[in-house]
Amino acid sequence: MITLEKVSFTYRSGQRALQEIDLNLEGGDFIAIMGENGAGKTTLAKHLNGLLKPSQGRVLVDGEDTRKVSVARLSRKVGLVFQNPDHLLFSETVKDEVAFGLKNFGFAPEVVHNQVMRTLEALGLSEYAETSPFLLSGGERKRVALAAILATEPDYLILDEPTIGQDYQQKERLRNFILQLYSQGKAVVMITHDVEFVAESNPKVILLSQGRIVAQGPADSVLSKDELVKKASLVRPQMSRLFGELTKYGLPSDVVDVHRARILLEEKLSEAKVRVAQNS
Amino acid sequence: MSLRTLEGFKFSTLKTPVHLLDPRTKFLLVIAVLVPALLFANIYVMIALLLSQVPLLFVGKVARRWALSLRAGVFLSALIFVVNLFTGSYLSAIALTLRFLVLLTSFSLFFMTTSPDDLGLALDRIGAVRWLSRRWLGYPNALSFTFTTAVRLVPTLAVDAQTVVDAQRSRGLELDKGNLLKRVRNYIPILIPLLLIAIRRSLELAEALESRGFPGKEGRTSLFQLKLRPVDYSIIAVSLAIIGISFWVYFHYKIPVL
Amino acid sequence: MAHAPREIILAKNLGFQYVGARRAAIEGIDLSIRENEFILLTGPSGCGKTSLCRCLNGLIPNFYQGEWTGELLVDGLSVTTQLTSELSRRVGYVFQNPENQLFALTVEKDIAFGPENLGLSREEIRQRVDEAMNVTGTLPLKDLAPYELSGGQQQRVALAGVLAMKPSVIVLDEPTSFLDPRTAEEVMRATDDLRRELGLTIVVVEHRLDLVARYAERIVVMDAGKIVADGDLEETLDEKFDLLEGLGVGVPRVSLLWTMLRRDGLVSGKVPTHVESAASSLAGMMNQ
Numbered sequence: 001m002i003t004l005e006k007v008s009f010t011y012r013s014g015q016r017a018l019q020e021i022d023l024n025l026e027g028g029d030f031i032a033i034m035g036e037n038g039a040g041k042t043t044l045a046k047h048l049n050g051l052l053k054p055s056q057g058r059v060l061v062d063g064e065d066t067r068k069v070s071v072a073r074l075s076r077k078v079g080l081v082f083q084n085p086d087h088l089l090f091s092e093t094v095k096d097e098v099a100f101g102l103k104n105f106g107f108a109p110e111v112v113h114n115q116v117m118r119t120l121e122a123l124g125l126s127e128y129a130e131t132s133p134f135l136l137s138g139g140e141r142k143r144v145a146l147a148a149i150l151a152t153e154p155d156y157l158i159l160d161e162p163t164i165g166q167d168y169q170q171k172e173r174l175r176n177f178i179l180q181l182y183s184q185g186k187a188v189v190m191i192t193h194d195v196e197f198v199a200e201s202n203p204k205v206i207l208l209s210q211g212r213i214v215a216q217g218p219a220d221s222v223l224s225k226d227e228l229v230k231k232a233s234l235v236r237p238q239m240s241r242l243f244g245e246l247t248k249y250g251l252p253s254d255v256v257d258v259h260r261a262r263i264l265l266e267e268k269l270s271e272a273k274v275r276v277a278q279n280s
Numbered sequence: 281m282s283l284r285t286l287e288g289f290k291f292s293t294l295k296t297p298v299h300l301l302d303p304r305t306k307f308l309l310v311i312a313v314l315v316p317a318l319l320f321a322n323i324y325v326m327i328a329l330l331l332s333q334v335p336l337l338f339v340g341k342v343a344r345r346w347a348l349s350l351r352a353g354v355f356l357s358a359l360i361f362v363v364n365l366f367t368g369s370y371l372s373a374i375a376l377t378l379r380f381l382v383l384l385t386s387f388s389l390f391f392m393t394t395s396p397d398d399l400g401l402a403l404d405r406i407g408a409v410r411w412l413s414r415r416w417l418g419y420p421n422a423l424s425f426t427f428t429t430a431v432r433l434v435p436t437l438a439v440d441a442q443t444v445v446d447a448q449r450s451r452g453l454e455l456d457k458g459n460l461l462k463r464v465r466n467y468i469p470i471l472i473p474l475l476l477i478a479i480r481r482s483l484e485l486a487e488a489l490e491s492r493g494f495p496g497k498e499g500r501t502s503l504f505q506l507k508l509r510p511v512d513y514s515i516i517a518v519s520l521a522i523i524g525i526s527f528w529v530y531f532h533y534k535i536p537v538l
Numbered sequence: 539m540a541h542a543p544r545e546i547i548l549a550k551n552l553g554f555q556y557v558g559a560r561r562a563a564i565e566g567i568d569l570s571i572r573e574n575e576f577i578l579l580t581g582p583s584g585c586g587k588t589s590l591c592r593c594l595n596g597l598i599p600n601f602y603q604g605e606w607t608g609e610l611l612v613d614g615l616s617v618t619t620q621l622t623s624e625l626s627r628r629v630g631y632v633f634q635n636p637e638n639q640l641f642a643l644t645v646e647k648d649i650a651f652g653p654e655n656l657g658l659s660r661e662e663i664r665q666r667v668d669e670a671m672n673v674t675g676t677l678p679l680k681d682l683a684p685y686e687l688s689g690g691q692q693q694r695v696a697l698a699g700v701l702a703m704k705p706s707v708i709v710l711d712e713p714t715s716f717l718d719p720r721t722a723e724e725v726m727r728a729t730d731d732l733r734r735e736l737g738l739t740i741v742v743v744e745h746r747l748d749l750v751a752r753y754a755e756r757i758v759v760m761d762a763g764k765i766v767a768d769g770d771l772e773e774t775l776d777e778k779f780d781l782l783e784g785l786g787v788g789v790p791r792v793s794l795l796w797t798m799l800r801r802d803g804l805v806s807g808k809v810p811t812h813v814e815s816a817a818s819s820l821a822g823m824m825n826q
């Protein structure tokens with residue numbers, strides 16, 4: 001379990017980036033941290049594996065205070081995938097890239113090899129094992145970066161803006177992969193401002209604005225509240241805006257994903273159809 | 281520590297009287313500090329030079345950041361002091377350490393209060409620079425432009441460097457672990473991404489430049505022009521006087537350390 | 539009778555293969571764009587959107603080397619015979635990453651950068667810079683450094699810098715990827731305002747259709763270097779929905795919902811492209 005207790009953080013420049021954040025994270029959790037550009041999302045992520053230490057309050061990872069443990073040791077449990085793969089890819093081949101973390105953590109060579117192959121397989125990257133990561137497309141590089149972290153099998157996986165610049169198909173693949181991970185009992189945290197992506201994945205949402213948590217709860221209830229969503233410089237998902245217009249027909253207002261919308265409307269429209277048939 | 285030293289040389293977009301001085305004026309002012317500081321290894325001269333810059337630091341609102349760069353410079357100062365202690369008297373060690381601080385202050389004051397854009401404009405005014413630039417790079421503004429772009433990229437690349445370090449530490453990299461060779465090798469995962477990012481940024485920048493019509497034809501114009509105001513003329517006069525007097529004194533008298 | 543709007547971009551069988559690439563990035567592109575159109579260009583990653591945009595302002599073939607085929611006219615000029623600096627007066631380009639397209643150390647100087655390259659007089663530059671700052675709302679930022687701005691502000695400054703060149707076309711290549719949704723909407727709205735007020739032609743590359751569906755009349759869809767759909771946005775969403783979904787284009791969620799309901803036989807009529815039209819159609823049906 002990762003616990004944040006009243007965590008505040010101020011950069012050396014004097015910029016206050018986090019204020020009194022309380023948060024719990026455990027296996028099987030699936031959380032989306034959302035908020036405007038500059039809300040403090042990346043700063044928060046860097047607290048989870050000890051890259052940044054709180055100015056006030058504390059962060060406990062499985063009971064250990066991040067101030068007292070090395071980043072390397074925390075990173076075995078907490079995998080942090082950075083937004084831009086260019087910031088971490090450096091190896092000659094994809095295989096070496098994925099092996100880097102495992103070697104740093106001191107795994108035996110045959111374990112490293114097996115683990116690398118398994119991870120590449122899981123992410124559909126096997127055919128690129130011997131390719132240079134720099135010859136791959138942007139989407140593929142993002143997947144290599146993800147593989148590099150996943151290979152060490154962290155219990156907590158933190159993804160910083162995984163959907164940026166991705167097309168719809170790439171996002172779908174990512175979503176399926178995330179769902180698979182958290183059904184295996186891992187804790188997955190994704191940082192994003194992609195409301196439609198969150199609406200369809202249905203995680204627990206934490207809204208961050210100007211360094212504070214302004215709301216948390218299930219995606220459908222948080223993302224359908226106009227005031228909250230505005231505060232974090234987001235927009236409501238299309239389904240929520242649609243159902244907001246339709247409440248007077250007895251439809252709920254907290255609908256955010258297409259599938260639930262479809263079921264609700266099928267019912268309503270069938271009723272209307274029957275009415276029309278009876279009347280004529 | 282290296283990043284923090286840089287802070288003391290980074291330009292800030294303020295509009296204080298010091299910022300508004302013409303870059304040529306400020307450059308001459310740096311020379312006017314440099315000349316006596318290098319000609320005389322005298323403790324009083326150094327203290328006077330140091331103190332004379334303090335008001336400028338405050339008027340320019342950069343005193344706090346100057347203090348930061350000083351803090352980072354403490355180590356070097358100590359080094360200079362110790363080395364000179366072995367080669368000379370403790371008085372000259374003090375004088376030389378003070379000289380280092382005077383130079384540090386004067387350069388950092390210049391860079392903190394002079395927009396690289398203005399510096400570029402000033403460079404463009406120098407015929408020799410335009411001529412060289414055309415000979416080497418094909419058009420007259422190229423050198424000054426390269427300079428301003430490099431300055432402009434420093435803060436961005438500093439952020440990149442921090443992010444790369446963070447990203448690799450998150451993969452279990454421990455920079456200060458192992459013997460000397462291992463430690464040097466530890467920097468490979470930092471340097472390669474950073475180099476590639478710098479190249480990528482330059483390429484994207486070049487593409488954007490091209491899209492904005494750069495370099496244009498011969499007659500590139502400029503919205504802003506450097507202009508010497510009365511304050512500039514008076515500071516230039518004072519600076520020239522200091523430089524002149526310094527040389528005169530240097531050739532006629534021998535100034536002791538204390 | 540009203541004038542038919544002038545054709546501003548005309549591509550005939552346009553193709554390009556980068557040096558060293560195994561296959562053409564774009565091929566057989568036929569495209570005609572009229573003045574004052576707002577076009578949404580979309581398609582899966584790597585399908586050639588950026589490459590097509592690069593052709594429009596001459597980055598291809600002036601900046602990127604490779605093999606060019608076919609013909610491309612911009613404002614009556616053949617791209618292959620013009621320098622980028624000449625084309626940059628006609629086609630402005632806003633890039634995805636706001637950080638890498640601002641050069642100067644203040645917003646005002648950055649906006650002046652293009653007109654300075656054109657060698658205009660100081661008065662003319664002054665006037666263009668002021669106008670560009672006014673219409674993009676960047677006037678209050680004029681003395682700030684680019685790295686002191688938020689992403690949305692940076693993109694608006696980039697727009698202003700392009701506007702100061704007085705182009706007839708502005709190409710925006712995934713301009714909102716790094717922005718939060720509200721800021722992204724603001725940038726798109728600002729872009730549309732420019733089209734209305736200044737009569738500009740706009741080409742936007744975007745994966746999230748819902749963000750631009752409100753403004754774009756026309757959609758051009760690419761796949762593997764070719765144009766696979768081109769037409770009125772609403773009609774294309776209506777008639778070629780399956781094609782778009784199959785390609786993995788991020789169709790607006792309301793359109794997807796409508797298509798599902800239509801397959802169930804519960805609704806009929808055209809696929810809506812934004813929330814308001816979907817809401818009013820559904821309300822109409824439930825009122826019966």
Ligand SMILES: Nc1ncnc2c1ncn2[C@@H]1O[C@H](COP(=O)(O)OP(=O)(O)O)[C@@H](O)[C@H]1O
Pocket residue numbers: 011012013015016017035036037038039040041042043044
């Ligand atoms: N290294 C840094 N130094 C100073 N301020 C920073 C630094 N990194 C981020 N900030 C500031 O902290 C705030 C939060 O930033 P960040 O966590 O990156 O936000 P987000 O990821 O939500 O966009 C912003 O105001 C940002 O400008």
Ligand SMILES: Nc1ncnc2c1ncn2[C@@H]1O[C@H](COP(=O)(O)OP(=O)(O)O)[C@@H](O)[C@H]1O
Pocket residue numbers: 556557559562563581582583584585586587588589590602
């Ligand atoms: N500078 C380049 N050199 C070589 N190939 C490139 C270059 N830029 C893009 N490509 C290739 O051209 C194809 C189309 O890319 P691009 O136009 O960037 O697509 P999109 O913008 O739709 O993602 C891709 O296969 C890509 O790898």
Ligand SMILES: [Mg+2]
Pocket residue numbers: 041042043
């Ligand atoms: Mg961030």
Ligand SMILES: [Mg+2]
Pocket residue numbers: 587588711
């Ligand atoms: Mg592209």
